[in-house]
Amino acid sequence: MAEQLFLGDYQNLFNLFDNIYPLKDEIKSAIIANSEVIEVAKKTKLLSVDERSNTIYFIIKGAARIFYLDKEGKETNTWILFENQLLISVYSFYTGNPSFEYIETLEHCQLIAVKREKLDELYLNFMEFNFSGRKLTEFYHMRNEIQANELRMLSAKERYQNLLERNPQLFQRVSLGHIASYLGISQETLSRIRKQK
Amino acid sequence: MAEQLFLGDYQNLFNLFDNIYPLKDEIKSAIIANSEVIEVAKKTKLLSVDERSNTIYFIIKGAARIFYLDKEGKETNTWILFENQLLISVYSFYTGNPSFEYIETLEHCQLIAVKREKLDELYLNFMEFNFSGRKLTEFYHMRNEIQANELRMLSAKERYQNLLERNPQLFQRVSLGHIASYLGISQETLSRIRKQK
Protein backbone atom coordinates (compact mmCIF):
# COMPACT_ATOMS: atom_id res chain seq x y z
CA MET A 1 0.00 0.00 0.00
CA ALA A 2 1.27 3.46 -0.91
CA GLU A 3 2.76 5.38 1.94
CA GLN A 4 0.61 8.33 2.97
CA LEU A 5 2.26 11.67 2.35
CA PHE A 6 2.35 13.83 5.46
CA LEU A 7 0.56 16.99 4.46
CA GLY A 8 0.27 18.98 7.69
CA ASP A 9 0.28 22.67 6.85
CA TYR A 10 -0.12 21.94 3.16
CA GLN A 11 -3.51 20.28 3.46
CA ASN A 12 -5.55 23.29 2.41
CA LEU A 13 -3.25 24.29 -0.41
CA PHE A 14 -3.41 20.79 -1.85
CA ASN A 15 -7.18 20.67 -1.44
CA LEU A 16 -7.33 23.80 -3.55
CA PHE A 17 -5.23 22.16 -6.25
CA ASP A 18 -6.96 18.79 -6.06
CA ASN A 19 -10.29 20.47 -6.70
CA ILE A 20 -8.87 21.72 -9.99
CA TYR A 21 -6.93 18.67 -11.16
CA PRO A 22 -5.68 15.93 -8.84
CA LEU A 23 -2.00 16.53 -8.11
CA LYS A 24 0.31 13.54 -8.15
CA ASP A 25 2.10 12.80 -4.87
CA GLU A 26 5.33 13.37 -6.72
CA ILE A 27 4.35 16.99 -7.36
CA LYS A 28 3.08 17.44 -3.83
CA SER A 29 6.41 16.26 -2.47
CA ALA A 30 8.23 18.61 -4.80
CA ILE A 31 6.07 21.53 -3.66
CA ILE A 32 6.80 20.75 -0.04
CA ALA A 33 10.50 20.42 -0.77
CA ASN A 34 10.61 23.72 -2.64
CA SER A 35 8.68 25.95 -0.27
CA GLU A 36 8.70 26.84 3.37
CA VAL A 37 6.16 27.49 6.06
CA ILE A 38 6.82 30.76 7.82
CA GLU A 39 5.29 32.70 10.68
CA VAL A 40 5.21 36.48 10.52
CA ALA A 41 4.01 39.03 13.04
CA LYS A 42 1.18 41.48 12.49
CA LYS A 43 2.15 44.58 10.47
CA THR A 44 5.15 42.92 8.85
CA LYS A 45 5.98 44.19 5.37
CA LEU A 46 6.50 41.25 3.03
CA LEU A 47 7.20 43.55 0.09
CA SER A 48 7.95 47.26 -0.22
CA VAL A 49 7.90 49.71 -3.10
CA ASP A 50 10.90 49.42 -5.42
CA GLU A 51 11.74 45.93 -4.23
CA ARG A 52 11.41 43.10 -6.72
CA SER A 53 8.91 40.55 -5.54
CA ASN A 54 10.30 37.04 -5.75
CA THR A 55 7.89 35.19 -3.50
CA ILE A 56 4.31 34.04 -3.71
CA TYR A 57 2.51 33.23 -0.47
CA PHE A 58 -0.40 31.03 0.43
CA ILE A 59 -2.17 32.13 3.61
CA ILE A 60 -2.60 29.20 5.99
CA LYS A 61 -3.74 31.45 8.84
CA GLY A 62 -4.06 35.22 9.17
CA ALA A 63 -4.80 38.22 6.97
CA ALA A 64 -2.82 40.60 4.82
CA ARG A 65 -3.32 43.55 2.53
CA ILE A 66 -1.80 44.95 -0.62
CA PHE A 67 -1.64 48.72 -0.89
CA TYR A 68 0.13 51.58 -2.63
CA LEU A 69 0.87 55.15 -1.64
CA ASP A 70 -0.63 57.87 -3.81
CA LYS A 71 1.09 61.12 -4.74
CA GLU A 72 0.16 62.70 -1.39
CA GLY A 73 1.41 59.66 0.48
CA LYS A 74 -2.03 58.35 1.36
CA GLU A 75 -2.39 54.55 1.51
CA THR A 76 -4.90 52.78 -0.69
CA ASN A 77 -5.63 49.10 -0.26
CA THR A 78 -6.14 47.14 -3.45
CA TRP A 79 -6.66 43.73 -1.85
CA ILE A 80 -7.37 42.32 1.59
CA LEU A 81 -6.71 38.59 1.81
CA PHE A 82 -7.45 35.80 4.27
CA GLU A 83 -6.98 32.07 4.80
CA ASN A 84 -6.63 29.84 1.73
CA GLN A 85 -5.87 32.69 -0.61
CA LEU A 86 -2.78 33.47 -2.58
CA LEU A 87 -0.89 36.59 -1.60
CA ILE A 88 1.10 38.11 -4.43
CA SER A 89 2.04 41.41 -5.95
CA VAL A 90 0.90 40.45 -9.41
CA TYR A 91 2.83 43.02 -11.39
CA SER A 92 6.17 42.64 -9.67
CA PHE A 93 6.03 38.87 -9.25
CA TYR A 94 5.13 38.20 -12.88
CA THR A 95 7.43 40.74 -14.48
CA GLY A 96 10.31 40.78 -12.01
CA ASN A 97 10.15 44.59 -12.14
CA PRO A 98 10.31 46.75 -9.01
CA SER A 99 7.02 46.88 -7.16
CA PHE A 100 4.82 49.98 -6.94
CA GLU A 101 2.92 48.47 -4.04
CA TYR A 102 3.40 47.05 -0.57
CA ILE A 103 2.36 43.76 0.97
CA GLU A 104 1.75 43.89 4.71
CA THR A 105 0.23 41.49 7.20
CA LEU A 106 -2.85 42.68 9.08
CA GLU A 107 -2.66 39.86 11.61
CA HIS A 108 -0.10 37.38 12.81
CA CYS A 109 0.21 35.03 9.82
CA GLN A 110 1.24 31.51 8.98
CA LEU A 111 2.21 31.35 5.33
CA ILE A 112 3.56 28.97 2.74
CA ALA A 113 6.24 30.85 0.82
CA VAL A 114 7.42 29.80 -2.63
CA LYS A 115 10.27 31.58 -4.42
CA ARG A 116 9.79 32.38 -8.07
CA GLU A 117 12.79 30.30 -9.22
CA LYS A 118 11.41 27.31 -7.37
CA LEU A 119 7.95 27.81 -8.81
CA ASP A 120 9.39 28.16 -12.31
CA GLU A 121 11.28 24.91 -11.79
CA LEU A 122 8.13 23.17 -10.67
CA TYR A 123 6.31 24.38 -13.77
CA LEU A 124 9.11 23.19 -16.03
CA ASN A 125 9.60 19.84 -14.31
CA PHE A 126 5.94 18.95 -14.10
CA MET A 127 4.12 20.13 -17.19
CA GLU A 128 0.74 19.05 -15.85
CA PHE A 129 1.27 21.38 -12.91
CA ASN A 130 0.75 24.16 -15.45
CA PHE A 131 -2.80 22.93 -15.86
CA SER A 132 -3.49 23.74 -12.22
CA GLY A 133 -1.50 26.96 -12.42
CA ARG A 134 -3.45 28.06 -15.45
CA LYS A 135 -6.81 27.36 -13.86
CA LEU A 136 -5.85 29.13 -10.68
CA THR A 137 -4.57 32.13 -12.63
CA GLU A 138 -7.81 32.19 -14.58
CA PHE A 139 -9.71 32.31 -11.32
CA TYR A 140 -7.68 35.21 -9.94
CA HIS A 141 -7.90 36.96 -13.27
CA MET A 142 -11.67 36.71 -13.16
CA ARG A 143 -11.76 38.06 -9.64
CA ASN A 144 -9.78 41.08 -10.80
CA GLU A 145 -12.07 41.68 -13.70
CA ILE A 146 -15.04 41.67 -11.34
CA GLN A 147 -13.29 44.07 -9.01
CA ALA A 148 -12.44 46.47 -11.83
CA ASN A 149 -16.00 46.33 -13.13
CA GLU A 150 -17.43 47.08 -9.73
CA LEU A 151 -15.15 50.06 -9.34
CA ARG A 152 -16.58 51.36 -12.58
CA MET A 153 -20.22 50.51 -12.40
CA LEU A 154 -21.16 50.81 -8.75
CA SER A 155 -21.44 53.85 -6.49
CA ALA A 156 -19.61 53.96 -3.18
CA LYS A 157 -22.76 52.86 -1.38
CA GLU A 158 -23.41 49.95 -3.70
CA ARG A 159 -19.83 48.75 -3.42
CA TYR A 160 -20.16 48.84 0.34
CA GLN A 161 -23.43 46.90 0.35
CA ASN A 162 -21.99 44.34 -2.02
CA LEU A 163 -18.94 43.78 0.10
CA LEU A 164 -20.97 43.54 3.29
CA GLU A 165 -23.17 40.91 1.73
CA ARG A 166 -20.46 38.84 0.15
CA ASN A 167 -17.75 39.16 2.73
CA PRO A 168 -19.24 39.93 6.15
CA GLN A 169 -16.30 38.34 7.99
CA LEU A 170 -14.13 41.14 6.62
CA PHE A 171 -15.93 43.62 8.86
CA GLN A 172 -15.16 41.54 11.93
CA ARG A 173 -11.48 41.35 11.26
CA VAL A 174 -10.43 44.56 9.55
CA SER A 175 -10.80 48.22 10.57
CA LEU A 176 -13.25 50.44 8.71
CA GLY A 177 -10.37 52.63 7.62
CA HIS A 178 -8.83 49.74 5.71
CA ILE A 179 -12.18 48.73 4.29
CA ALA A 180 -12.95 52.27 3.12
CA SER A 181 -9.61 52.38 1.38
CA TYR A 182 -10.25 49.00 -0.24
CA LEU A 183 -13.65 50.24 -1.43
CA GLY A 184 -11.92 53.24 -2.96
CA ILE A 185 -13.64 55.82 -0.75
CA SER A 186 -12.64 58.00 2.19
CA GLN A 187 -13.16 56.80 5.71
CA GLU A 188 -15.61 59.65 6.34
CA THR A 189 -17.72 58.69 3.36
CA LEU A 190 -17.87 55.08 4.54
CA SER A 191 -18.91 56.23 7.98
CA ARG A 192 -21.71 58.31 6.49
CA ILE A 193 -22.88 55.46 4.25
CA ARG A 194 -23.05 53.13 7.22
CA LYS A 195 -25.11 55.59 9.24
CA GLN A 196 -27.64 56.07 6.45
CA LYS A 197 -29.04 52.58 6.50
CA MET B 1 13.18 17.51 -44.35
CA ALA B 2 10.12 18.34 -42.28
CA GLU B 3 7.24 19.73 -44.23
CA GLN B 4 6.67 23.39 -43.50
CA LEU B 5 3.35 24.01 -41.80
CA PHE B 6 1.23 26.55 -43.64
CA LEU B 7 0.50 29.19 -41.10
CA GLY B 8 -1.28 31.93 -43.03
CA ASP B 9 -3.70 33.70 -40.74
CA TYR B 10 -2.23 31.99 -37.69
CA GLN B 11 1.22 33.52 -38.03
CA ASN B 12 0.73 36.23 -35.43
CA LEU B 13 -1.03 34.00 -32.95
CA PHE B 14 1.78 31.49 -33.13
CA ASN B 15 4.40 34.21 -32.82
CA LEU B 16 2.71 35.24 -29.61
CA PHE B 17 2.91 31.67 -28.32
CA ASP B 18 6.42 31.02 -29.56
CA ASN B 19 7.68 34.02 -27.66
CA ILE B 20 6.45 32.36 -24.49
CA TYR B 21 7.43 28.76 -25.10
CA PRO B 22 8.04 27.28 -28.55
CA LEU B 23 4.94 25.39 -29.64
CA LYS B 24 5.43 22.02 -31.32
CA ASP B 25 4.10 21.75 -34.86
CA GLU B 26 1.81 19.04 -33.60
CA ILE B 27 0.09 21.54 -31.32
CA LYS B 28 -0.02 24.19 -34.00
CA SER B 29 -1.74 21.75 -36.33
CA ALA B 30 -4.20 20.87 -33.62
CA ILE B 31 -4.95 24.53 -32.98
CA ILE B 32 -5.60 25.11 -36.67
CA ALA B 33 -7.79 22.00 -36.84
CA ASN B 34 -9.82 23.05 -33.81
CA SER B 35 -10.46 26.70 -34.61
CA GLU B 36 -11.80 28.75 -37.46
CA VAL B 37 -10.99 32.03 -39.10
CA ILE B 38 -14.07 34.22 -39.40
CA GLU B 39 -14.89 37.63 -40.82
CA VAL B 40 -17.45 39.79 -39.07
CA ALA B 41 -18.86 43.17 -40.00
CA LYS B 42 -18.51 46.32 -37.93
CA LYS B 43 -20.95 46.59 -35.01
CA THR B 44 -21.56 42.85 -34.84
CA LYS B 45 -22.38 41.53 -31.38
CA LEU B 46 -20.25 38.49 -30.65
CA LEU B 47 -21.79 38.07 -27.19
CA SER B 48 -24.84 39.56 -25.48
CA VAL B 49 -25.97 39.81 -21.88
CA ASP B 50 -27.40 36.55 -20.51
CA GLU B 51 -25.76 34.47 -23.20
CA ARG B 52 -23.10 32.02 -22.14
CA SER B 53 -19.81 32.77 -23.79
CA ASN B 54 -18.30 29.70 -25.36
CA THR B 55 -15.76 31.24 -27.68
CA ILE B 56 -12.46 32.99 -27.32
CA TYR B 57 -11.25 35.14 -30.20
CA PHE B 58 -7.86 36.28 -31.38
CA ILE B 59 -8.01 39.50 -33.39
CA ILE B 60 -6.12 39.11 -36.66
CA LYS B 61 -7.42 42.42 -38.01
CA GLY B 62 -9.86 44.95 -36.65
CA ALA B 63 -11.05 46.27 -33.30
CA ALA B 64 -13.67 45.34 -30.75
CA ARG B 65 -14.97 46.45 -27.39
CA ILE B 66 -16.39 44.85 -24.29
CA PHE B 67 -19.08 46.81 -22.47
CA TYR B 68 -21.97 46.51 -20.06
CA LEU B 69 -25.17 48.47 -19.55
CA ASP B 70 -25.61 50.16 -16.19
CA LYS B 71 -28.90 50.44 -14.31
CA GLU B 72 -29.99 53.40 -16.43
CA GLY B 73 -29.06 51.58 -19.62
CA LYS B 74 -25.92 53.61 -20.32
CA GLU B 75 -23.07 51.71 -22.00
CA THR B 76 -19.67 51.53 -20.33
CA ASN B 77 -16.69 50.07 -22.13
CA THR B 78 -14.38 47.94 -20.04
CA TRP B 79 -11.94 47.02 -22.80
CA ILE B 80 -11.11 48.14 -26.31
CA LEU B 81 -9.02 45.62 -28.21
CA PHE B 82 -7.03 45.56 -31.43
CA GLU B 83 -4.86 43.31 -33.58
CA ASN B 84 -2.98 40.48 -31.87
CA GLN B 85 -5.04 40.60 -28.71
CA LEU B 86 -7.35 38.04 -27.23
CA LEU B 87 -11.02 38.96 -27.13
CA ILE B 88 -12.94 37.26 -24.35
CA SER B 89 -15.60 37.89 -21.77
CA VAL B 90 -13.47 36.66 -18.91
CA TYR B 91 -16.24 35.96 -16.44
CA SER B 92 -18.61 34.14 -18.74
CA PHE B 93 -15.97 32.23 -20.67
CA TYR B 94 -14.19 30.93 -17.58
CA THR B 95 -17.26 30.11 -15.52
CA GLY B 96 -19.74 29.18 -18.23
CA ASN B 97 -22.25 31.44 -16.47
CA PRO B 98 -24.45 33.90 -18.35
CA SER B 99 -22.61 37.06 -19.32
CA PHE B 100 -23.29 40.47 -17.79
CA GLU B 101 -21.47 42.15 -20.64
CA TYR B 102 -21.46 42.47 -24.40
CA ILE B 103 -18.74 41.95 -26.97
CA GLU B 104 -19.11 44.02 -30.11
CA THR B 105 -16.85 44.75 -33.05
CA LEU B 106 -15.89 48.38 -33.64
CA GLU B 107 -14.53 47.70 -37.13
CA HIS B 108 -14.79 44.98 -39.71
CA CYS B 109 -12.82 42.14 -38.11
CA GLN B 110 -10.93 39.04 -39.06
CA LEU B 111 -10.82 36.72 -36.07
CA ILE B 112 -9.60 33.31 -35.03
CA ALA B 113 -12.40 31.71 -33.03
CA VAL B 114 -11.86 28.82 -30.65
CA LYS B 115 -14.72 27.10 -28.84
CA ARG B 116 -14.27 26.36 -25.17
CA GLU B 117 -14.67 22.58 -25.60
CA LYS B 118 -11.98 22.58 -28.25
CA LEU B 119 -9.67 24.68 -26.12
CA ASP B 120 -10.24 22.40 -23.14
CA GLU B 121 -9.40 19.43 -25.33
CA LEU B 122 -6.19 21.09 -26.47
CA TYR B 123 -5.22 21.75 -22.86
CA LEU B 124 -5.91 18.14 -21.88
CA ASN B 125 -4.24 16.58 -24.91
CA PHE B 126 -1.12 18.71 -24.79
CA MET B 127 -0.11 19.36 -21.22
CA GLU B 128 2.72 21.66 -22.23
CA PHE B 129 0.20 23.88 -23.95
CA ASN B 130 -0.90 24.79 -20.42
CA PHE B 131 2.49 26.36 -19.92
CA SER B 132 1.71 28.85 -22.68
CA GLY B 133 -1.85 29.24 -21.51
CA ARG B 134 -0.71 29.97 -17.99
CA LYS B 135 1.80 32.58 -19.07
CA LEU B 136 -0.69 34.27 -21.32
CA THR B 137 -3.30 34.29 -18.57
CA GLU B 138 -0.75 35.76 -16.20
CA PHE B 139 -0.10 38.52 -18.67
CA TYR B 140 -3.80 39.38 -19.06
CA HIS B 141 -4.26 39.12 -15.31
CA MET B 142 -1.48 41.64 -14.81
CA ARG B 143 -3.00 43.99 -17.33
CA ASN B 144 -6.26 43.87 -15.40
CA GLU B 145 -4.56 44.58 -12.15
CA ILE B 146 -2.94 47.65 -13.67
CA GLN B 147 -6.27 48.82 -15.06
CA ALA B 148 -7.99 48.41 -11.70
CA ASN B 149 -5.19 50.25 -9.92
CA GLU B 150 -5.37 53.12 -12.35
CA LEU B 151 -9.09 53.41 -11.86
CA ARG B 152 -8.40 53.79 -8.15
CA MET B 153 -5.33 55.91 -8.01
CA LEU B 154 -5.57 58.29 -10.93
CA SER B 155 -7.92 61.18 -11.61
CA ALA B 156 -9.90 61.40 -14.84
CA LYS B 157 -7.27 63.72 -16.29
CA GLU B 158 -4.36 61.50 -15.35
CA ARG B 159 -6.04 58.43 -16.78
CA TYR B 160 -6.56 60.32 -20.03
CA GLN B 161 -2.96 61.48 -20.22
CA ASN B 162 -1.74 57.99 -19.48
CA LEU B 163 -3.84 56.43 -22.19
CA LEU B 164 -2.88 59.08 -24.72
CA GLU B 165 0.78 58.42 -24.04
CA ARG B 166 0.63 54.64 -24.02
CA ASN B 167 -1.95 54.04 -26.68
CA PRO B 168 -2.07 56.98 -29.09
CA GLN B 169 -3.32 54.80 -31.96
CA LEU B 170 -6.53 54.33 -29.99
CA PHE B 171 -7.43 57.96 -30.58
CA GLN B 172 -7.08 57.51 -34.33
CA ARG B 173 -9.39 54.57 -34.53
CA VAL B 174 -12.03 54.98 -31.86
CA SER B 175 -14.50 57.78 -31.15
CA LEU B 176 -14.04 59.99 -28.09
CA GLY B 177 -17.35 58.79 -26.74
CA HIS B 178 -16.04 55.23 -26.57
CA ILE B 179 -12.76 56.38 -25.09
CA ALA B 180 -14.47 58.46 -22.39
CA SER B 181 -16.54 55.46 -21.45
CA TYR B 182 -13.43 53.26 -21.32
CA LEU B 183 -11.73 55.83 -19.09
CA GLY B 184 -14.74 55.71 -16.81
CA ILE B 185 -15.76 59.33 -17.35
CA SER B 186 -18.51 61.13 -19.23
CA GLN B 187 -17.96 62.32 -22.74
CA GLU B 188 -18.38 65.94 -21.61
CA THR B 189 -15.70 65.56 -18.97
CA LEU B 190 -13.30 64.11 -21.53
CA SER B 191 -14.03 66.97 -23.89
CA ARG B 192 -13.24 69.47 -21.12
CA ILE B 193 -10.04 67.69 -20.16
CA ARG B 194 -8.87 67.74 -23.74
CA LYS B 195 -9.55 71.43 -24.10
CA GLN B 196 -7.59 72.30 -20.95
CA LYS B 197 -4.19 71.33 -22.20
Added chain:
DNA sequence: GCTGGCTTTTGACAAAAGTCAAAAAACTAT
Protein backbone atom coordinates in the same frame (compact mmCIF):
# COMPACT_ATOMS: atom_id res chain seq x y z
C1' DG C 1 -23.01 70.90 -52.63
C1' DC C 2 -26.77 69.58 -49.59
C1' DT C 3 -29.17 66.66 -46.22
C1' DG C 4 -29.42 63.88 -42.31
C1' DG C 5 -27.17 61.44 -39.21
C1' DC C 6 -23.48 60.95 -35.81
C1' DT C 7 -19.91 63.03 -32.80
C1' DT C 8 -18.02 66.62 -30.09
C1' DT C 9 -18.25 70.85 -27.55
C1' DT C 10 -20.25 74.29 -24.48
C1' DG C 11 -22.93 76.24 -20.63
C1' DA C 12 -25.57 76.04 -16.45
C1' DC C 13 -26.50 73.47 -12.75
C1' DA C 14 -26.59 69.15 -9.60
C1' DA C 15 -24.76 65.27 -7.24
C1' DA C 16 -21.24 62.48 -5.27
C1' DA C 17 -17.46 62.17 -2.78
C1' DG C 18 -13.28 64.38 -0.69
C1' DT C 19 -10.85 67.35 2.81
C1' DC C 20 -9.90 69.34 7.15
C1' DA C 21 -10.55 69.72 11.88
C1' DA C 22 -12.37 68.38 15.99
C1' DA C 23 -15.10 65.44 19.00
C1' DA C 24 -16.49 60.95 20.50
C1' DA C 25 -15.83 56.15 21.03
C1' DA C 26 -13.26 52.00 21.34
C1' DC C 27 -9.18 49.55 22.37
C1' DT C 28 -4.47 48.53 24.86
C1' DA C 29 -1.23 48.26 28.01
C1' DT C 30 0.30 49.27 32.25
Added chain:
DNA sequence: ATAGTTTTTTGACTTTTGTCAAAAGCCAGC
Protein backbone atom coordinates in the same frame (compact mmCIF):
# COMPACT_ATOMS: atom_id res chain seq x y z
C1' DA D 1 -9.20 51.29 36.36
C1' DT D 2 -6.98 54.75 33.70
C1' DA D 3 -3.94 57.17 30.58
C1' DG D 4 -2.79 56.98 26.01
C1' DT D 5 -3.36 55.59 21.44
C1' DT D 6 -6.08 54.41 17.56
C1' DT D 7 -10.41 54.26 15.23
C1' DT D 8 -14.75 56.16 14.04
C1' DT D 9 -18.02 59.84 13.65
C1' DT D 10 -19.65 64.51 12.77
C1' DG D 11 -19.94 69.20 10.72
C1' DA D 12 -18.75 72.72 7.41
C1' DC D 13 -17.04 73.44 3.19
C1' DT D 14 -14.60 72.30 -1.46
C1' DT D 15 -13.59 69.74 -5.48
C1' DT D 16 -14.46 66.65 -9.01
C1' DT D 17 -17.28 64.77 -12.06
C1' DG D 18 -21.96 64.01 -13.91
C1' DT D 19 -26.37 65.47 -16.17
C1' DC D 20 -29.23 67.81 -19.30
C1' DA D 21 -29.98 70.52 -23.19
C1' DA D 22 -28.57 72.87 -26.97
C1' DA D 23 -25.28 74.29 -30.42
C1' DA D 24 -21.54 73.31 -33.47
C1' DG D 25 -18.78 70.37 -36.28
C1' DC D 26 -18.00 66.51 -39.24
C1' DC D 27 -18.90 63.14 -42.70
C1' DA D 28 -21.34 59.80 -45.95
C1' DG D 29 -24.31 59.25 -49.52
C1' DC D 30 -27.30 61.09 -52.78
